[in-house]
Amino acid sequence: MSGPVGRTIRTFSLRAHLLLLVIGTLLPTLVVAALLVRHVVMDNRNAVERRLLEAARREAAMVDAELVGTIRALQGLGQSDRLTVDDIPNFFSQAQRLLATQPTWSAVTLLTPDGRQIVNTARPLGDPLVVVIDRDSFTRAVETRTPAIGNLRVGQVTNQLGFPVRVPVVRDDRVVYVVSAWITSTSFSTVLRRESSMSDEWVRGIVDAEGVLVARSRDPERFVGQKATASFLDRYQTAEQGVFRDVGLDGTAVYGAFSRAPASRWIAGVGVPVSVVDASFRRSMIALATVAVLLLGVGGGGAYLISRRISHEIGRSAAEAEAIARGLRPSRPPSRVTEIQRLLDALTRSAALLDTRQRERDEQLARADLARAEAEAADRAKDQFLAMLGHELRNPLAPALTALHLMKMRGDDRSIRERDVLERQLRHMARLVDDLLDVSRLQRGAIELRRERVDLADAVARAVEMTTPAFVEKQQRLDVEVAEGLEVNADQIRIAQVLSNVLANASKYTERGGHITLRARKEDGQAAIECCDNGVGMAADLVPRVFDLFVQGQRGLDRQQGGLGLGLAVARTLVQLHGGTIEAASAGANQGSTFTVRLPLAPPGAASTMIGAEADALRLPAAATGPVLVVDDNRDALEMLLVALEHAGLSAFGASTANEALDLAARLHPAVAVLDIGLPGMDGFELARTLRSRANGRALRLVALTGYGREQDMAAAEAAGFDAFFVKPAEISALVGSLYR
Numbered sequence: 001m002s003g004p005v006g007r008t009i010r011t012f013s014l015r016a017h018l019l020l021l022v023i024g025t026l027l028p029t030l031v032v033a034a035l036l037v038r039h040v041v042m043d044n045r046n047a048v049e050r051r052l053l054e055a056a057r058r059e060a061a062m063v064d065a066e067l068v069g070t071i072r073a074l075q076g077l078g079q080s081d082r083l084t085v086d087d088i089p090n091f092f093s094q095a096q097r098l099l100a101t102q103p104t105w106s107a108v109t110l111l112t113p114d115g116r117q118i119v120n121t122a123r124p125l126g127d128p129l130v131v132v133i134d135r136d137s138f139t140r141a142v143e144t145r146t147p148a149i150g151n152l153r154v155g156q157v158t159n160q161l162g163f164p165v166r167v168p169v170v171r172d173d174r175v176v177y178v179v180s181a182w183i184t185s186t187s188f189s190t191v192l193r194r195e196s197s198m199s200d201e202w203v204r205g206i207v208d209a210e211g212v213l214v215a216r217s218r219d220p221e222r223f224v225g226q227k228a229t230a231s232f233l234d235r236y237q238t239a240e241q242g243v244f245r246d247v248g249l250d251g252t253a254v255y256g257a258f259s260r261a262p263a264s265r266w267i268a269g270v271g272v273p274v275s276v277v278d279a280s281f282r283r284s285m286i287a288l289a290t291v292a293v294l295l296l297g298v299g300g301g302g303a304y305l306i307s308r309r310i311s312h313e314i315g316r317s318a319a320e321a322e323a324i325a326r327g328l329r330p331s332r333p334p335s336r337v338t339e340i341q342r343l344l345d346a347l348t349r350s351a352a353l354l355d356t357r358q359r360e361r362d363e364q365l366a367r368a369d370l371a372r373a374e375a376e377a378a379d380r381a382k383d384q385f386l387a388m389l390g391h392e393l394r395n396p397l398a399p400a401l402t403a404l405h406l407m408k409m410r411g412d413d414r415s416i417r418e419r420d421v422l423e424r425q426l427r428h429m430a431r432l433v434d435d436l437l438d439v440s441r442l443q444r445g446a447i448e449l450r451r452e453r454v455d456l457a458d459a460v461a462r463a464v465e466m467t468t469p470a471f472v473e474k475q476q477r478l479d480v481e482v483a484e485g486l487e488v489n490a491d492q493i494r495i496a497q498v499l500s501n502v503l504a505n506a507s508k509y510t511e512r513g514g515h516i517t518l519r520a521r522k523e524d525g526q527a528a529i530e531c532c533d534n535g536v537g538m539a540a541d542l543v544p545r546v547f548d549l550f551v552q553g554q555r556g557l558d559r560q561q562g563g564l565g566l567g568l569a570v571a572r573t574l575v576q577l578h579g580g581t582i583e584a585a586s587a588g589a590n591q592g593s594t595f596t597v598r599l600p601l602a603p604p605g606a607a608s609t610m611i612g613a614e615a616d617a618l619r620l621p622a623a624a625t626g627p628v629l630v631v632d633d634n635r636d637a638l639e640m641l642l643v644a645l646e647h648a649g650l651s652a653f654g655a656s657t658a659n660e661a662l663d664l665a666a667r668l669h670p671a672v673a674v675l676d677i678g679l680p681g682m683d684g685f686e687l688a689r690t691l692r693s694r695a696n697g698r699a700l701r702l703v704a705l706t707g708y709g710r711e712q713d714m715a716a717a718e719a720a721g722f723d724a725f726f727v728k729p730a731e732i733s734a735l736v737g738s739l740y741r
């Protein structure tokens with residue numbers, strides 16, 4: 001059966017639904033019963049945990065009692081007057097008598113402060129004795145002049161696992177001897193046997209300060225001397241006591257409890273297998289599951305019998321619904337079930353309504369297709385309008401900037417300030433036009449990157465050159481630091497555009513006399529370019545939106561910063577097309593801003609050479625090989641460019657139509673032709689092909705200088721045979737540089 005979105009839906013019989021109804025009715029009861037059983041079991045488990053913790057505390061108290069008793073006995077022995085007079089033989093006898101009264105001791109030793117053993121009751125007096133073991137506890141006893149308990153070691157005399165209890169003998173405020181009792185692990189296990197209230201299934205153990213098992217009630221010969229589990233060690237290092245669930249050394253899951261002895265700082269632990277604690281829970285759940293199965297069986301049988309009575313009528317109703325779905329008229333069979341009869345009536349009404357909705361949907365689709373066609377036509381008209389707008393705005397900008405360039409070269413000092421004002425405003429207008437057209441192209445995905453291996457220092461230099469007038473105007477200091485060897489696989493012009501937009505934004509929002517820093521470095525396999533300023537900063541709510549279209553910082557009514565809020569949006573899209581990222585950050589208002597551009601570094605390899613107009617503009621100039629033909633239907637632009645070329649030392653002549661240009665070319669045989677694209681009659685593309693065909697093999701360099709700057713315009717210029725492409729208004733120096741071969 002198919003669902004509303006074409007998805008196959010699995011169906012179930014009425015009997016299955018009735019069975020689910022029975023299950024749904026019984027399930028809450030079973031869940032409540034299970035929760036009650038679980039509550040009882042958890043209470044029992046909590047009681048077991050309390051018993052475990054109490055047992056661990058009692059065991060810790062017994063450990064302390066045993067060790068404190070040993071310390072007191074040794075302190076009494078250390079007060080012997082035999083040691084005062086250095087009567088070692090009689091002290092040896094006293095130690096043997098005391099040893100006989102201590103069931104857990106296996107030997108008593110006497111050591112000098114330098115660690116030399118002079119008495120050991122496990123050896124006859126006078127036998128050579130080994131040096132002291134467990135040097136750490138001996139050193140602590142001597143240095144602190146307090147009793148010290150050692151950790152589990154193998155005895156050098158008995159060759160059994162045990163530990164020493166050491167008591168310093170102090171005379172005249174100095175340690176003269178150290179009395180020690182050696183207690184074996186086997187004898188110390190009697191402490192565990194004193195706890196008779198525990199079940200035999202419970203496991204008891206004692207761990208020394210190093211985490212080594214000193215005694216264990218079950219399988220001591222297997223586990224005594226081993227480190228406790230890592231989880232147990234971590235647990236008791238952070239708490240004095242606690243209850244836990246873990247896996248014991250023998251691999252059995254256990255509930256356990258531990259308690260640290262206050263005096264000795266040893267750990268007493270008690271554990272009981274999980275299977276013992278949870279046995280009652282499992283029995284309860286098995287009983288509950290058995291009852292549930294029986295109830296489900298009874299309910300399922302009843303549901304089956306009831307479903308047989310109404311399945312026939314349901315089948316007839318389903319057949320009626322299928323007939324209506326195929327477009328047939330409903331036969332409206334009677335039904336004894338009220339709900340089924342209401343369903344059939346509703347299906348009949350739905351069939352009529354579907355016919356109406358189908359007709360309405362067809363009409364809506366037709367209107368939607370018409371609206372989409374109109375929107376596409378409007379989008380094409382918008383693109384054509386923007387292209388024409390760019391052309392018409394750039395055409396007057398080009399002669400104006402060229403005229404300013406000529407005025408600057410002629411050195412009229414009386415109008416320097418006015419020229420600077422005009423140049424800044426004209427360049428600002430050109431930048432707004434470029435941003436507006438770039439946004440349109442980027443939204444349509446119409447920008448094609450011309451990737452090549454680029455030294456980032458070159459792109460930074462070009463960006464700085466483009467934005468220097470803004471810094472000079474506001475008397476701002478710009479510091480540039482670019483690490484060597486940063487090469488990216490990118491479109492150099494577009495990367496320079498990104499950086500110039502970021503620099504222009506920093507200058508725009510930094511007060512007069514401010515400071516901007518541009519740094520480029522290698523970071524995590526990428527080229528990171530960071531632009532920092534000490535300007536007005538950004539509020540926290542502006543930072544996430546600063547790269548959106550038309551979003552700008554807080555401005556006054558005077559709009560001294562200018563702009564349309566397009567530059568950063570263009571920069572972000574261009575960076576993303578290069579596979580990079582751009583981020584903005586600010587500590588707040590008047591705290592400055594930081595913009596960071598990250599681009600993938602180019603893989604190691606030989607650097608490629610630039611091609612096209614960019615390479616031509618960077619070649620070292622040489623002598624011109626012939627006259628330059630300039631063709632532009634804008635008379636002001638033509639005259640200003642001719643004067644600029646002549647001022648640069650070139651022989652230039654101009655024409656305002658294609659036919660006039662062909663006549664001049666036939667007479668003067670130019671070496672270079674600078675052509676506008678939007679010429680009346682024959683356009684610049686056709687004129688370029690005609691000039692190339694009539695050159696009869698002579699070298700002819702073709703340069704496009706136009707107000708059309710779309711990607712398709714550049715591609716068409718390349719197809720027409722142009723060697724370089726410039727968008728008005730072009731830098732005169734770059735244009736002149738492209739004319740030299």
